[in-house]
Amino acid sequence: MTYLLEARGLTRRFGGVVALDNLDLAVVPNEIIGLIGPNGSGKTTFFNVVTGIYGAHGGSVTFDGADITRASSRAVYHAGVSRTFQRSRLSLPLSIFDNIMIGNHKRLNQGLWFNLVRRGEFKREFEVNYAAARTLIEVFEPQLAERMLEPVAGLPMIDRRRIEICRALISQPKLLLLDEPSAGMTHDETKELMDDILQVRDLNRNLTIVIVEHEMGLIERITDRCVVLNFGRKIAEGPYRQVAVDRQVQEAYLGVE
Amino acid sequence: MDVGLLSQYIMNGLMLGMMYTLVAVGFTLFFGVLDIIKFSHGDVLTVGAFTGLATYIGLRSVGVSSTPLLLLAVLVVAILAMAALGMLIARYLVLPLRSAPALNTLLITLMLGTVLREMVRLFYPQGANPKPFPALLPTDSINLGQFNLRLDNAIMLATGVAIIVGLRLLLNRTKLGLAIRAVAQDEETARTMGINFTAIVLITFAIGSALAAIGGVMNGLYYNEINFGMGLLLGVIGFSAAIIGGLGSIYGAILGGFLFAALQTIGAVALPFASAYKDVFAFTVVIALMAWRPTGLIQEKISERV
């Protein structure tokens, strides 16, 4: 079968530390994969290597049939991968709308002439995208749709997460990488957020999601499949129930060797 | 080129390099502990030099005439005064701005520099004019062919080296040095280690400013003239030196200081065009260096958490 995302023997080192150790990981279209493992097991590093923030020291990554191992962050985004960050990286002084539009970069006309001179056409494009952003954020929190032009600096964590996810979704990517969406949120908030994400996914069936998460309840509930990392190596793979009972996994989490 | 002549040029270059280094080390110390650039540093040097001169004139007027005594007094007063000034600046201008964007700190300290400079110009008697600075060191000299070695220059050079070595020892061998390096590494851990952050910052600023004072006096002794504007260019050059060396690294500052002096000297003598172009040459090389090594010659570790 063809994979949407496929990593073969992916390796990344930081000085002496091996963050990714010859990792094989394949993602089938339209599935939701949970990427789990103890802290420092290389989950986030995997995202950073895939999205071109870090280069790989070995192995390869293909996305949608194209090799993106050496691709820049830009290229990866344009290929249809977008992500959220473990520590929210919104532009705080900018408005909700602006932050979402940053995620929409590839669908906005970036021409100097268009932006500076053809204000009429620009306005039309603006209104279309404004509407799109509203529709999207309303799925998460109708309140926010009324505050589109307020800076995000004043908003609570949950709202920032929502905006960050909207920023990742607005460009209708093929693959969404969620890096610990639950970080800094209560259990209920997380649950709510996930339901919203699934709702979006129902609107856009061919969205594939890789999610890094510590909330095992959440993983169990939404993932089709899990991949467990430890010291940058894959130690287990399969449905959550199955990997949850795996001895190696339990040892990894308990830190027994 | 004639050997004597060559050694003369080298001597000139070394003297310049020493003064630049003294300034650059200050910049790099401040950056180390606070990650900020205190741009008024060059003008602290000016104030130091003028404090020294004022001390000299004052003591002469009360009849002190022994040169060594005068020299000692000039140095001590200048150093103490600048150390105090440095602490005040840190306490009331730099520390309160920790949360503000780096650009604000940069601009405020630049403006502070203007304030100091203007104060000297306006409130020091006839401060707008260049002031003769007494030669307090023995000026005997030996002529070796084209090379004229002056005792005072030799002494200054030796002093400079001693100071820098001393600073290294202070930073590496003493508890204080350990504390400073801890703060430079990571403020939080330093605090948890029970280090009084504010105190360390103040002390660091005191040390850096004291170095500036020494640099100022040295400048006066070398050129036998000081003026209210001398700090501006020295400050910028010191900053450049610290940067091309690599901010936060003492060795970087030293390397940068002497490198810049070398560039100027080479620009003045070894290049086809007129010696007046030496600064153009030096700064061109600086810019080229930045393009080649964007974080300085002695690289700062940058690890960005994503």
Place this chain on the structure above:
Amino acid sequence: MSGSERMPEVKQEPQAPLLPGVVAVALSTAYLIALLAVEKQPLVIGLLAFGIVAVLAAHYMDWLDPVSRSFAEREGMLSAYAILAACVVAAFFHDNHFVLLLFVTVLLYAVATLGLNIEFGYAGVLNFAGASFFGIGAYTSAVLNTYTAVPHLLVLLIGGTLAALIGSLLLLPVLRTRGHYAALVTIAFALLLKTFLEVNDVLGGPQGMQVKGMSILGWSFNDNFEIGKIEMSFYLNYFVISMLLLCGTFVLVRRLERSWIGLNLDAIRLDETAASCFGLDIARWKITAFVLGNFVIGLAGALFGMVGGFVAPNNYTFADSLIMVSILLLGGIGNPWGVVVATFIVVVLPEKLQTIQEYRFLLYALIVIVVLLFRPEGLLPRPVRRYFPGGRA
């Protein structure tokens, strides 16, 4: 998508009234005229004190909010009034060479600072060599007006282009460096250029060069002229063209900010990594901002060269670049209105305070320090972006 029937209205806030803005413009015009007219130092100081008190009072009475709101939403209209006001001031001093020169200086410094604003107000590209690019423009008009017959309007464009081109030599280091390291690149360039102008004979060395005044289609800008029977200062010519330049730049900067490009620049300034993860081409936008900014600065410089009639290296030192930067921070980074207001303060204040002539730099530096300490966002902080102010988002 289903956006068509739900039009993108912001919450239905009522259109802010025009009046407060108009009143504000009128009052400040009157104040400006008074300030420029009085010579007696006690009066000047009195006026300044009054001005400060008045603004503070208005601030605490919350009279400023309606003003800022009507500026936010009726900007087009109020800009027109502001231009009108400027013309009133100019007309009032129609035969006073010096005041008009001062006024023109303000306008052109404002243009240059707007250019700077594109660079680090939006893209966050540090530039401590503003005065140098200003100088490149000025020297261009000096050389071209002296040795060639290039039409002067073209000379202005060439000045801008040259500034942009020479600036491009710095692109590599500017793009590769960050923070203080980036600052050094432009600082080094500022010193380099000044020394170069000083030691290089072709361009007059420290002695500088005379610049022929502007003349378009035989209309010489350096001659006084008469309207009816009234003698007009020749600086009125320069006022007109500088005003046009300022308006043009203002519109450019506004449109830039209120477009996807403005958004890109902000995104890059605030978080390069995140920006590149959403497909932004960091280098492309930094280059756009740096080149465009320097072009604007050079343009202003070229015109200012002709106004002043003289260029010398000492006009374009690192210290002068700092003045531009402090105008930007005083006014409030990213806010063009702030730039204009701050330019008036920074340029006019020292000129009017002649009694403390000696102390004016000291005072000026202190003011900047105080403002930055107590109002780090500047006098007029930049408001959050509205693409189409007034009613619609």
Place this chain on the structure above:
Amino acid sequence: MSRTVRQLGLFFASALFVGALVATAQAKDKVKVGFIGPLTGGVSVNGIGGRNSAELAVKLRNADAKAKYEYELVVLDDECKPNVAVQAATKMAADKEIIAGATHYCSATAIATVDIYHKFGFPIIVWGAVLPDITYRNKYAEVHRVNGTMIDQNDANAELISKLGFKTVAVIHDTTDYGKGHNAYFSKSLAKLGGKIVGTFGVTADQQDFTAELTQIKALNPEVIYFGGLTPIGVRVRSQMDKLGIKAVFDGTSGIVSDAFIQGLGPLAEGALAFREGASTEKLPGGKFFLEKYAAQKYDNPPEAYGAFSYAAMDLILDSIEKVGPDRKKIIAELANVKDRDSIIGKITFDDHGQNTVALITKYVVQDGKFVEWDDSEYAAGKRKLPGQK
């Protein structure tokens, strides 16, 4: 009874007289005149000396009951920098209230501003700058000068050092028009007398370190170092010569004739040569009068070398205003036909370029911390010798 009448008459007469006086005193309307010079920076002593002297002229005039107007002196600082000077000049010329001005000690500033005075039709008299071009490059009716140009002083300079038997000279000059001018005229006159220039070095006016240039000069080993520049860098060059152990005659120009030069160098100044057009102040026709009046004002600065010229320039302006009234155009016309006009610096005659012709050149040598006229010095008498003098 007749006595009372007489007394009454006397009373009324005196009353009338007083009244008249008061009336005239009130009737006097204010006229603004300007002064520009370097009040800050390295040569400020000369600027302040000039300012005081101009002020003195105004004060004396205002004290004079016969004067038609009451004068107010507007003083601006040119910092000896062309760009600052241009701003100051524009400011003064743009102010219609100011009728005329005595302007500039530094040639670099004077040459930069002449076009502005012309543009605004503002009559000025240069009181200190010596560059010929100031009056001779253009033929501006607005521009005049009471002091002489640098041409004659460089002839005298070259003549003296060759008379003393010096053959090889290295030239250091600042790269403003002032320094370049000196370099050009000196080199020309020296060549005529068969002297040899072994090297020429242009330096910028705010340069601090000259060791690079001087080390090169040391290798050339000249007998004389000619310095075409002003006091501040003059001081630096001389003291750094000593640092590098260069034993050559320091041969300066009018730009270093100021007490600041000697204060700056102390004993090192000994034996430095300098030249100035015009007699030294005390030997001027009105020199004694001027120095007395100046001393009476208790200024804390001496008038310096060009104070007398500044006084003369301002006095000439005031005379003209008294004669034709406060009107720029008329003043220009009036100054155009100044011929054999008596002044404290001797007869003033403006040629068609507005240049006063000053024949006499004074040669100075520093002796025991003073600028002494060469002919009265122990060096001329042979009691002392310049370095390397045979």
